[in-house]
Amino acid sequence: MKNAQIVGPSATRRPAPGKTTASADLPAPAAERRAARQIAITIVADIKRRRLAALKRTLETIGADPANNAIVPFAALPRTHFARLVALDATEGPAGEVFEPQLVYLADVDEPPDAESALGRCLEELVDVAGAGLDRVFGACVGYPAPSRATPAGRLAFLREHSVDPAAAYVNTVGRSVRQIRQEDQLRVAICGFLDERRAALCELGAVELRCAIQDFVAARAELAWALSAPPSPGLTDRVRDVAGLIALPAGLLALSPVLLPALVPFALALRREEASDPAPHVVPSRDHVLRLAEQEDHGPQNQFNAVASDGVGFVKPGIVRRVTAEVVLRGIDYAARHIYDHANLGGVKTIHTARWVFLDDGRRRMIFASNYDGSLEAYNDDFVDKVWWGLNAVFSNGTGFPATRWLFFGGARQEQPFKDYLRGRQVPSQVWYSSYPGLTTLNIENNARIRAGLRGDMSGEEVEQWLRRI
Amino acid sequence: MAPADLSSGLERDDLQGLLASGYGHLREARYLLLAIDDQTRAAAWLGRLAGELTTARAKSEHSAVNVALAASGLAKLGLAPELGRFPDRFLDGMTAPHRSRALGDVEADAPENWSWGGPTTTPVDLLLLLYAEDKDALAALEQRLTGVEAGLEVIQRLDTEWSEREHFGFRDGIAQPLVEGLREGSRDDTIRAGEFVLGHRNEHGQVTDRPLVGRAADPAGILPTDPVTGDADLGRNGSYLVLRQLSQDVGRFWTFVDRATSGADGRSDPEERVRLAARIVGRWPDGEPLVLAPDGPTDAQRPSDEFRYHDLDPDGLRCPLGAHIRRAHPRDMLDPDPGSERSIAIDKRHRLLRRGRGYGVPISAASALDGGGGDDGERGLHFICMCANIARQFEFVQHTWLNSPKFHGLYDDADPLVGPAGRSLTLQATPVSRRVKDLPSFVGVRGGAYFFLPGVRALRYLASIAR
Numbered sequence: 001m002k003n004a005q006i007v008g009p010s011a012t013r014r015p016a017p018g019k020t021t022a023s024a025d026l027p028a029p030a031a032e033r034r035a036a037r038q039i040a041i042t043i044v045a046d047i048k049r050r051r052l053a054a055l056k057r058t059l060e061t062i063g064a065d066p067a068n069n070a071i072v073p074f075a076a077l078p079r080t081h082f083a084r085l086v087a088l089d090a091t092e093g094p095a096g097e098v099f100e101p102q103l104v105y106l107a108d109v110d111e112p113p114d115a116e117s118a119l120g121r122c123l124e125e126l127v128d129v130a131g132a133g134l135d136r137v138f139g140a141c142v143g144y145p146a147p148s149r150a151t152p153a154g155r156l157a158f159l160r161e162h163s164v165d166p167a168a169a170y171v172n173t174v175g176r177s178v179r180q181i182r183q184e185d186q187l188r189v190a191i192c193g194f195l196d197e198r199r200a201a202l203c204e205l206g207a208v209e210l211r212c213a214i215q216d217f218v219a220a221r222a223e224l225a226w227a228l229s230a231p232p233s234p235g236l237t238d239r240v241r242d243v244a245g246l247i248a249l250p251a252g253l254l255a256l257s258p259v260l261l262p263a264l265v266p267f268a269l270a271l272r273r274e275e276a277s278d279p280a281p282h283v284v285p286s287r288d289h290v291l292r293l294a295e296q297e298d299h300g301p302q303n304q305f306n307a308v309a310s311d312g313v314g315f316v317k318p319g320i321v322r323r324v325t326a327e328v329v330l331r332g333i334d335y336a337a338r339h340i341y342d343h344a345n346l347g348g349v350k351t352i353h354t355a356r357w358v359f360l361d362d363g364r365r366r367m368i369f370a371s372n373y374d375g376s377l378e379a380y381n382d383d384f385v386d387k388v389w390w391g392l393n394a395v396f397s398n399g400t401g402f403p404a405t406r407w408l409f410f411g412g413a414r415q416e417q418p419f420k421d422y423l424r425g426r427q428v429p430s431q432v433w434y435s436s437y438p439g440l441t442t443l444n445i446e447n448n449a450r451i452r453a454g455l456r457g458d459m460s461g462e463e464v465e466q467w468l469r470r471i
Numbered sequence: 472m473a474p475a476d477l478s479s480g481l482e483r484d485d486l487q488g489l490l491a492s493g494y495g496h497l498r499e500a501r502y503l504l505l506a507i508d509d510q511t512r513a514a515a516w517l518g519r520l521a522g523e524l525t526t527a528r529a530k531s532e533h534s535a536v537n538v539a540l541a542a543s544g545l546a547k548l549g550l551a552p553e554l555g556r557f558p559d560r561f562l563d564g565m566t567a568p569h570r571s572r573a574l575g576d577v578e579a580d581a582p583e584n585w586s587w588g589g590p591t592t593t594p595v596d597l598l599l600l601l602y603a604e605d606k607d608a609l610a611a612l613e614q615r616l617t618g619v620e621a622g623l624e625v626i627q628r629l630d631t632e633w634s635e636r637e638h639f640g641f642r643d644g645i646a647q648p649l650v651e652g653l654r655e656g657s658r659d660d661t662i663r664a665g666e667f668v669l670g671h672r673n674e675h676g677q678v679t680d681r682p683l684v685g686r687a688a689d690p691a692g693i694l695p696t697d698p699v700t701g702d703a704d705l706g707r708n709g710s711y712l713v714l715r716q717l718s719q720d721v722g723r724f725w726t727f728v729d730r731a732t733s734g735a736d737g738r739s740d741p742e743e744r745v746r747l748a749a750r751i752v753g754r755w756p757d758g759e760p761l762v763l764a765p766d767g768p769t770d771a772q773r774p775s776d777e778f779r780y781h782d783l784d785p786d787g788l789r790c791p792l793g794a795h796i797r798r799a800h801p802r803d804m805l806d807p808d809p810g811s812e813r814s815i816a817i818d819k820r821h822r823l824l825r826r827g828r829g830y831g832v833p834i835s836a837a838s839a840l841d842g843g844g845g846d847d848g849e850r851g852l853h854f855i856c857m858c859a860n861i862a863r864q865f866e867f868v869q870h871t872w873l874n875s876p877k878f879h880g881l882y883d884d885a886d887p888l889v890g891p892a893g894r895s896l897t898l899q900a901t902p903v904s905r906r907v908k909d910l911p912s913f914v915g916v917r918g919g920a921y922f923f924l925p926g927v928r929a930l931r932y933l934a935s936i937a938r
Contacts, residue, residue: 444877
């Protein structure tokens with residue numbers, strides 16, 4: 001079934017080269033009463049070894065212009081926040097196990113309206129937009145249909161078969177769509193322009209009158225009329241699901257507590273024993289490695305990050321204790337991301353757009369962590385060391401080679417230099433990285449949303465003054 | 472990793488004096504950029520110099536001498552196999568392409584256009600810092616120290632011009648961190664020695680990575696031993712020194728500020744002009760911070776620098792959120808908890824010990840506005856700072872705070888004083904902010920390099936390798 005809104009890869013829908021998509025390319029506002037959740041599309045496929053080098057070259061072509069290249073033009077997928085393609089080299093686990101090269105496709109996409117299967121619809125759209133371009137990318141993978149049989153249905157079937165659920169996924173603000181983010185930035189720019197132009201007259205006004213003048217300005221512009229209503233909120237089903245999800249985990253833990261609590265102490269002691277003997281060498285990454293990564297960084301206010309287990313380092317440590325810990329912690333992170341840190345703040349870190357953890361193998365020992373963040377890697381790492389060290393320790397200390405922790409949460413990432421070197425050493429480049437709003441930070445996006453929110457409803461004089469400071 | 476065993480207190484005899492003092496009482500200074508021509512003679516020269524270095528022990532009455540080495544200089548002294556144990560930042564230098572991007576050294580400020588330190592100029596191996604009471608004494612000092620026997624080539628002499636104020640007319644060098652163990656003072660400014668002196672505990676309570684050499688590489692036992700690895704500690708009591716030659720376009724600065732504050736009839740408004748300039752900097756020309764004196768300077772003899780931002784000015788109504796001094800040293804305005812000790816603790820991990828001096832003929836704002844000063848050459852600042860971690864301190868401040876258009880939730884503002892052209896300055900105000908748009912670039916980069924400022928023993932060791 002085809003949706004009339006789906007944007008095909010035709011030239012007329014493509015934005016001009018070098019520009020991000022303008023509002024005209026956004027899907028029509030129909031069926032927007034219900035907020036779209038973001039879904040973390042994740043496709044993992046083994047690459048045929050002899051095809052790896054050529055695939056990397058193809059990815060570089062895409063990566064040179066991710067928005068508008070001819071192979072997979074991401075700008076033609078208007079609900080996509082971020083997307084990346086990462087080709088991982090073959091590597092070995094800690095015991096010499098061989099891991100084949102893999103292609104990882106990660107995208108953060110707004111749930112399409114009225115689709116039976118959100119993921120299915122998103123994959124259909126990818127197939128529609130990229131068409132034969134997908135053959136040039138995934139054709140290098142094991143199990144991809146032969147050229148003669150590469151039909152839209154064949155491509156879709158491959159993507160479905162190779163899509164996996166991330167072990168945990170985080171988005172800065174649940175339910176804030178690409179469309180909303182872009183529109184709200186246009187709103188801010190329009191209001192600033194209005195104020196700059198009419199400054200002399202407007203500055204005579206008091207705060208409350210000034211707010212009225214801004215409201216009138218927005219109301220008078222048809223293309224901004226949407227701004228006077230609230231952004232879509234979660235539908236009833238979503239809200240019920242949220243509450244159920246919020247309660248389910250604590251309720252389950254409570255129900256199982258007669259079993260869990262007595263087990264907790266011996267488990268913690270076993271973990272502590274392992275921590276004390278796990279090797280944690282401080283390995284400084286090579287200059288070449290760092291240089292290759294640094295070339296991709298700091299071209300704008302946003303950056304991307306991948307850390308993956310490789311060369312024996314970063315794999316889930318052997319033994320039941322570590323496996324259980326890793327699975328439990330990841331489940332906890334996923335729960336917290338959905339129900340606690342769902343609005344612009346991850347434990348004091350406000351600069352992360354999206355992040356996810358994905359197991360790359362059936363044995364669930366090799367993991368990739370991927371994120372989109374604002375500012376430099378140094379600042380990002382400092383946030384880890386200063387603010388959310390406990391969370392990083394809980395998850396990453398289950399991987400081989402991580403700086404030594406104590407009682408799961410302590411130590412570890414608090415050791416600045418060994419931790420930074422560990423992360424840098426595990427980092428791999430994204431051959432393709434796309435952002436649909438590369439000029440906006442999470443702080444900008446949140447502030448824009450609050451500017452819009454201040455256009456409606458009653459406010460005290462003081463609230464109006466505070467609101468005006470956001471503009 | 473167990474922390475190194477660190478004796479309490481700093482070994483002042485082993486610290487170069489620049490870590491403890493800017494030698495403000497010695498009004499004449501010259502920085503010599505040197506290349507090593509002859510390894511043996513240069514090594515012997517450095518060995519002699521080690522005996523003459525000014526240390527943090529005693530006040531240098533009449534002159535002072537300090538020395539620092541670039542990665543290329545260490546290699547020429549024969550340290551090559553051990554170079555890998557210096558951090559990447561130092562080894563790659565200031566001019567790697569990704570570094571230029573992060574530091575904002577692009578377009579006209581790109582290293583290709585530098586007069587020294589760039590890819591097309593002679594590599595700088597050594598930096599010799601000389602200080603004296605007057606010009607004659609300085610010349611004599613230079614003459615005595617850099618005779619023909621030194622095996623060195625002088626690439627450039629960077630002369631300095633003593634002044635309390637930088638060329639735009641503002642008192643400079645006010646907010647300085649105090650190195651714990653060397654100086655006493657306000658709690659917010661007292662920073663653990665390891666943030667500046669290698670081999671000591673930093674603000675994480677840890678010892679910053681530093682260069683070590685195998686014990687066998689130091690047969691004479693010149694270097695102290697690192698208790699953790701048993702290696703010889705080449706880094707201990709050293710620091711990293713960042714030198715950048717920053718040219719200042721005083722005429723452009725005051726002309727821009729003048730035009731931006733002129734009335735509708737085009738007439739200048741001297742009072743508003745100074746006010747806007749002060750909002751760019753965050754201080755009045757006498758150094759008084761806008762946060763403490765929002766309406767104008769109070770003519771205090773020695774303006775106080777003891778303040779925090781959050782309680783007095785959380786919204787930037789007194790001092791713009793993007794003003795230069797807020798970016799360079801945000802104090803307690805940082806996320807996640809502005810106004811808290813936690814915020815101060817984060818700020819403390821990004822402090823710089825600044826020791827730069829100006830160069831070129833000073834010019835007043837008035838004559839700059841009249842188009843004067845064009846004939847007497849370039850003027851600016853030989854910016855010098857020291858830190859233990861170039862990435863977390865100097866580069867972080869430059870990239871994440873000064874140059875970032877997104878600092879503190881802003882949209883398109885970079886540092887209005889030292890940032891790139893084309894950005895805005897948002898002036899927070901009631902009822903609503905105003906934007907000064909399309910700021911030109913007032914400061915250019917003419918040269919720069921990263922150096923290692925060794926401890927005295929480490930310098931003796933470096934001088935001994937080639938023997």
